[in-house]
Amino acid sequence: MSNQQQEPRANGTGKPTLRDLAAAAGVSFSLASIVMRDAPGASESTRARVKRVAEEIGYRPNLAARFLRRGRSRLIGVSYRLNSPYLADVVRSIYAAAGAAGYDVVLGGWYDTDSERKAASTLVGYRSAALILVGPTLPSTDLAQLAEQEPIVTLYVRKSLPSADSVITNEHLGMRLLVDYLVGIGHRAIAHVDGGAAVVSEARRVGYRHAMEAHGLGEQVRIVPGGETLEAGVAAADRLAPEAGAHTAITAFNDDCAHGLIDRLESLGIAVPGNLSVTGFDGGRYSTFLPHHLTTVRQDHERYAQLSVQRVIERLEHGAEGGQHAVVEPSLVIGRSTRPVVVKAGSTPAA
Amino acid sequence: MSNQQQEPRANGTGKPTLRDLAAAAGVSFSLASIVMRDAPGASESTRARVKRVAEEIGYRPNLAARFLRRGRSRLIGVSYRLNSPYLADVVRSIYAAAGAAGYDVVLGGWYDTDSERKAASTLVGYRSAALILVGPTLPSTDLAQLAEQEPIVTLYVRKSLPSADSVITNEHLGMRLLVDYLVGIGHRAIAHVDGGAAVVSEARRVGYRHAMEAHGLGEQVRIVPGGETLEAGVAAADRLAPEAGAHTAITAFNDDCAHGLIDRLESLGIAVPGNLSVTGFDGGRYSTFLPHHLTTVRQDHERYAQLSVQRVIERLEHGAEGGQHAVVEPSLVIGRSTRPVVVKAGSTPAA
DNA sequence: GTGAAAGCGCTAACAA
DNA sequence: TTGTTAGCGCTTTCAC
Numbered sequence: 001m002s003n004q005q006q007e008p009r010a011n012g013t014g015k016p017t018l019r020d021l022a023a024a025a026g027v028s029f030s031l032a033s034i035v036m037r038d039a040p041g042a043s044e045s046t047r048a049r050v051k052r053v054a055e056e057i058g059y060r061p062n063l064a065a066r067f068l069r070r071g072r073s074r075l076i077g078v079s080y081r082l083n084s085p086y087l088a089d090v091v092r093s094i095y096a097a098a099g100a101a102g103y104d105v106v107l108g109g110w111y112d113t114d115s116e117r118k119a120a121s122t123l124v125g126y127r128s129a130a131l132i133l134v135g136p137t138l139p140s141t142d143l144a145q146l147a148e149q150e151p152i153v154t155l156y157v158r159k160s161l162p163s164a165d166s167v168i169t170n171e172h173l174g175m176r177l178l179v180d181y182l183v184g185i186g187h188r189a190i191a192h193v194d195g196g197a198a199v200v201s202e203a204r205r206v207g208y209r210h211a212m213e214a215h216g217l218g219e220q221v222r223i224v225p226g227g228e229t230l231e232a233g234v235a236a237a238d239r240l241a242p243e244a245g246a247h248t249a250i251t252a253f254n255d256d257c258a259h260g261l262i263d264r265l266e267s268l269g270i271a272v273p274g275n276l277s278v279t280g281f282d283g284g285r286y287s288t289f290l291p292h293h294l295t296t297v298r299q300d301h302e303r304y305a306q307l308s309v310q311r312v313i314e315r316l317e318h319g320a321e322g323g324q325h326a327v328v329e330p331s332l333v334i335g336r337s338t339r340p341v342v343v344k345a346g347s348t349p350a351a
Numbered sequence: 352m353s354n355q356q357q358e359p360r361a362n363g364t365g366k367p368t369l370r371d372l373a374a375a376a377g378v379s380f381s382l383a384s385i386v387m388r389d390a391p392g393a394s395e396s397t398r399a400r401v402k403r404v405a406e407e408i409g410y411r412p413n414l415a416a417r418f419l420r421r422g423r424s425r426l427i428g429v430s431y432r433l434n435s436p437y438l439a440d441v442v443r444s445i446y447a448a449a450g451a452a453g454y455d456v457v458l459g460g461w462y463d464t465d466s467e468r469k470a471a472s473t474l475v476g477y478r479s480a481a482l483i484l485v486g487p488t489l490p491s492t493d494l495a496q497l498a499e500q501e502p503i504v505t506l507y508v509r510k511s512l513p514s515a516d517s518v519i520t521n522e523h524l525g526m527r528l529l530v531d532y533l534v535g536i537g538h539r540a541i542a543h544v545d546g547g548a549a550v551v552s553e554a555r556r557v558g559y560r561h562a563m564e565a566h567g568l569g570e571q572v573r574i575v576p577g578g579e580t581l582e583a584g585v586a587a588a589d590r591l592a593p594e595a596g597a598h599t600a601i602t603a604f605n606d607d608c609a610h611g612l613i614d615r616l617e618s619l620g621i622a623v624p625g626n627l628s629v630t631g632f633d634g635g636r637y638s639t640f641l642p643h644h645l646t647t648v649r650q651d652h653e654r655y656a657q658l659s660v661q662r663v664i665e666r667l668e669h670g671a672e673g674g675q676h677a678v679v680e681p682s683l684v685i686g687r688s689t690r691p692v693v694v695k696a697g698s699t700p701a702a
Numbered sequence: 703g704t705g706a707a708a709g710c711g712c713t714a715a716c717a718a
Numbered sequence: 719t720t721g722t723t724a725g726c727g728c729t730t731t732c733a734c
Binding site for chain 4: 017018019030033036037039061062064065066067068069070
């Protein structure tokens with residue numbers, strides 16, 4: 001039918017341009033543009049025809065040109081650590097939330113602080129309108145620099161920057177849920193494996209301490225050096241083994257740490273939860289995973305996504321100020337890594 | 352010192368442009384451009400000064416403008432399924448390999464076939480020079496359409512398209528390694544839990560069958576319906592339980608399936624590896640994870656990344672034809688989910 | 703509905 | 719080293 005079988009102009013990229021599309025569809029350049037961006041000003045029939053031709057010749061709007069021309073874009077840059085299944089969940093939800101609000105998402109993946117810096121820089125280079133940094137490890141100075149460029153919101157991590165927003169977990173509550181639960185099933189001697197250099201270590205440590213004190217167990221507070229990895233959990237187990245009898249439960253810094261801890265404890269002949277109850281923290285995809293079925297606290301990743309996107313939109317569209325910090329409440333998940341304290345015959349449960 | 356404290360022009364985005372940078376640094380527009388793209392033609396001292404000023408005023412090259420102007424870009428689009436820790440590994444390695452070759456990477460995350468289609472489309476919209484599709488689920492028709500636009504290479508999955516490249520696993524070898532190992536430690540009655548609709552199911556199933564036949568165990572071949580998820584593994588365990596005594600080992604379709612299988616078997620009182628040995632397939636980050644220490648085959652994700660990037664470059668820079676399929680050999684990882692067959696007193700090991 | 707025109711920020715080639 | 723220039727492909731405004 002179309003007797004104007006014209007080939008895409010050799011324009012360097014080999015790909016058809018809007019001008020090619022207009023020619024192929026027999027409409028004006030402007031009309032083609034109107035159709036492709038779903039703007040008003042074209043009849044339904046033309047619209048359908050142009051779209052069909054676009055499909056035929058494989059035309060796709062050049063996003064670089066579009067963004068360039070549009071200036072400030074409806075683009076949210078999302079930077080996140082590859083390789084972390086927990087975070088991937090939230091990224092997925094950000095896609096959904098942003099899409100619903102008419103924003104596009106551009107991803108920047110990273111795996112260490114250097115690559116994170118580069119990823120953020122690239123995202124800014126794309127002239128994203130705002131940045132969502134998922135679990136950033138960047139120091140405040142870098143973050144401050146980014147915050148000067150565009151609104152940023154950090155997820156899971158709160159940095160003390162006047163202009164950055166954040167969505168974070170109520171770490172204290174999380175630890176309290178865990179300790180309350182353990183105390184509720186009879187534990188008293190509960191130790192905590194610390195997160196070391198991890199950003200939220202202190203919050204969890206303090207949360208643990210407060211929760212213990214709230215139960216009048218201040219004397220029982222015991223904090224063991226640890227970290228946020230499987231390996232750190234393994235090392236902590238070695239550290240704990242000599243004093244095995246002294247505790248009946250351990251709150252590990254996070255799920256990975258708990259997994260490492262449990263694995264090593266069992267190798268050392270200390271059964272979990274038989275001899276010792278262990279809890280995690282995070283509630284990611286793999287944490288309540290078979291077969292440990294960790295007792296842990298779960299985070300509602302979708303909520304994080306919604307809050308962060310909402311925040312971005314408030315700042316972008318309603319000119320809201322930065323510096324707000326939303327707090328998400330975690331919830332307790334009871335697994336099989338904990339069990340009630342067995343009261344020895346003849347002894348009385350402590351007060 | 353710099354008495355030309357001029358504010359960034361209000362250009363809509365609020366961000367400094369190259370022109371602002373040139374003015375702030377007191378150099379010409381062209382020189383600033385030369386410095387920012389590390390092109391020859393500027394003295395070291397100027398270079399340093401311009402870079403410093405760029406830092407000061409927070410100048411970042413507008414990537415959209417740069418790509419637009421450059422036409423065909425040194426940009427590789429990588430589409431991958433969010434939420435899969437295995438794949439994130441390879442994405443990370445693609446970053447490294449691409450970076451080393453002077454390419455940038457733009458990520459497209461997805462979570463179902465629809466969003467995968469959209470992600471791929473966006474990547475093309477960015478005028479990426481080539482596409483690496485990690486574990487695509489897109490049907491061949493979509494892939495063919497993409498392949499018309501630019502070179503594509505599919506990872507882990509081979510589709511029968513004349514123009515697409517792929518990097519895939521030697522599934523047959525993987526299954527053979529597993530079966531050989533099991534037979535070597537005395538197993539004869541080895542069943543296979545199938546992957547169902549998964550793309551590579553057939554290859555693994557056939558690999559299993561061939562390996563069994565190679566050992567003269569064709570009679571023992573038993574294939575149980577399964578799938579690629581934890582849940583599928585659980586269901587398969589239920590299916591296998593009634594005939595528990597009939598097998599001494601199971602090769603599960605993949606690691607997730609194996610995990611589900613083991614977890615359910617143990618709940619049913621069938622110890623792994625005590626009563627039954629189980630193997631996985633994949634070797635991702637979480638598969639040889641504590642505490643199952645699955646016996647499985649591992650894939651060298653870095654190798655996939657290197658091969659795919661190399662392929663992209665061959666096509667882009669040396670005009671190579673598509674349609675090549677690189678095969679990566681997996682390697683056996685011996686864990687704790689398998690153990691030698693215990694020969695019952697009075698019986699003789701079968702021939 | 704059309705057609706013209708300006709210009710987003712940049713690269714790259716050129717002459718000075 | 720500099721300044722100039724011509725676009726990359728698109729959006730958007732305007733008069734027709």
